[in-house]
Amino acid sequence: MPRTLDAKHFQAHPSDWFPRYQHRAGRILLRVLLLALVAAGAFLFLLPLAWMVSTAGKAPSLTWKVPPVWIPPDYKWQNFVESWNMLPFPRFYYNTITITLLSVAGVLVSSSLAAFAFARLKFPGRDMLFLLVLAVLMLPGQITMIPVYILYTKLGLVNTHPSLYLQSWLGDAFSIFMLRQFFMTIPLDLDDAARIDGASRFGVFLRIIVPLSKPALAVVAIFQFTFMWNNFFRPLIYINDLRLFPVALALRLFQDETRIDLQYMMAQTVVFVVPVLILFFVAQRFFIQGIVITGVKG
Amino acid sequence: MTSRSDSMFGSKRKVGAARLHVSGKHREWLLAYACLSLWFIGFMILQAGAMVYSFLLSFFHADMLTPARFIGLANYQRMLGDSLFLKSLGVTSRYALAAVPLGVTLSLLVALMLNEKLPAQGVWRTLFYVPSVVSGIAVAILWGWMFNPSVGLINSGLAVFGIQGPRWLASEQWALPAFVIMSLWGVGGNMLLYLAGLQSIPTDLYEAAKIDGATAASRFWHVTLPMLSPTLFFTTVMGIIAAFQLFTEPYVMTGGGPNNATLTAVLQIYRVSFEQFRFGYASVLAWILFAIILLCTLLVFRSSALWVYYEAELRK
Secondary structure, X not given: OOOOOOHHHHOOOOOOOOOOOOOHHHHHHHHHHHHHHHHHHHHHHHHHXXXXXXXXXXXXXXXXXXXXXXXXXXXXXXXXXXXHHHOOHHHXXXXXHHHHHHHHHHHHHHHHHHHHHHHHOOOOOHHXXXXXXXXXXXXXHHHHHHHHHHHHHHOOOOOOOHHHHHHHXXXXXXXXXXXXXXXXXXXXXXXXXXXXXXXXXXXXXXXXXXXXXXXXXXXXXXXXXXXXXXXXXXXXHHOOXXXXXXXXXXXXXXXXXXXXXXXXXXXXXXXXXXXXXXHHXXXXXXXXXXXXXXXXXX | OOOEEOOOOOOOEEOOOOOOOOOHHHHHHHHHHHHHHHHHHHHHHHHHHHHHHHHXXXXXXXXXXXXXXXXXOHHHHHHHOOHHHHHHHHHHHHHHHHHHHHHHHHHHHHHHHHOOOOOOHHHHHHHHHHHHHOOOHHHHHHHHHHOOOOOOHHHHHHXXXXXXXXXXXXXXXXXXXXXXXXXXXXXXXXHHHHHHHHHOOOHHHHHHHHHOOOOHHXXXXXXXXXXXXXXXXXXXXXXXXXXXXXXXXXXXXXXXXXOOOOOOHHHHHHHHHHHOOOHHHHHHHHHHHHHHHHHHHHHXXXXXXHHOOOHHHHHO
């Protein structure tokens, strides 16, 4: 399983469709061209992010200048501070962080328990129930969104934070699927050894399965974190009270019909994006493992 | 040492204490159901129950303010004549038809390029992947400004080549293409999948092809693509499902305009539900959308027999 995106781990089978020229010079030229193409592509891809960061530090007059000034002569770091103070961002980030962390905890607990049952326990209806788990993956959210909203209204959960993370505590089909596949790769010998030593089945879960599944659990946690951090739709439907806004909803408050402070909006968007980017760079191999696990299995 | 007598397959009996005799098998069942309880509750109420409720709701007029009123098939009849919803289906379909093939093709191209031996390979792959980590609202805000006709980056870039850029999100013609272009920014995810798939193609297939005198192009068509087809299939299906559910970007960037040119199906369903509070009618719309997505997915599944090649079927 590739751990990082570097050549060392990814070069087991270089794809061989590239035309091989007889002359070494021709091959080198082709490689140089390819490198140029790749570099140009990467540059284009990063341009929007660079523009975002650049605009965040501009004085109001510069933001509307065309062609854009890439490096403002005087990068206004105070834009970040001023925009932070314009709205109750500490509150918004507190909301986002609590919702996200509670959601991640919920998914980890509920999904790993269910995956454990499917992977390790024998019981009537196991295969049928697992099929139901998979069937849910095909379900578009729009159908269940309305009845769930009505239910939450009747339960008085609208305009509260639990409406956003409660579902995470009731299992996530994708995580259950992924964790079950992973649990099944852990040798049964370890389970047996633990049981001989007197562990209960649940003890096996806590002391064998969970500690050995840290990579898979990390993937689940990272995906859920990214999803909840950026989540816009659910808060849009459920949260009306400004004090309960997550940052995703709050960012739009900069967009006023009459007056748009682009540099402030970009500054706070940068701040919003940074934690997820940091998480990505730190946990890169888990991101990639997660993507690859889900897709390569087909 | 414990005072319990224990056997791996039977029940535990505590010496000297009364204990309910439950067989090991049944204890396993109880544990399993306990572990599944959270998921099962969620499934019954929030998935299965919600689906049934939604289906029933489609026959009612329900707005949460007045008591629900049974109206039979009236909602369905209304849907057939709802030009706005039908338009949104058209918009969404056109978007999916453009974004999915383009996205798959571009991700594949990038993956093929990055699969070659290049200096600093890991760096390039990371750079292409980073944009797809930024998602949803941040993308919408950023690209909303990138497409600004006067000061946005897109038109500034075009101006460098002397091209007068269109009005993008303010133009009926160019708004949807803008969203398609924006979706291409996230090719990093699929790129990783294809890279992994490319790595797993055995080199002896290429060797055999070369011995048979296959050209590079022929090797691509007859070795690379077929071996990659399961992954392509997966990403196509996932791409279709995701494309049909486009909401955040149009909601934030254009509000569905101009003149409903970017009114996606989910956006319209959202409006009917949470701005007009017609929950019964919205349920019908949601089911229709689901049926369409299911149909497209089935079509791709069916066609897969023609173009998807599964190694395991023959070799094992």
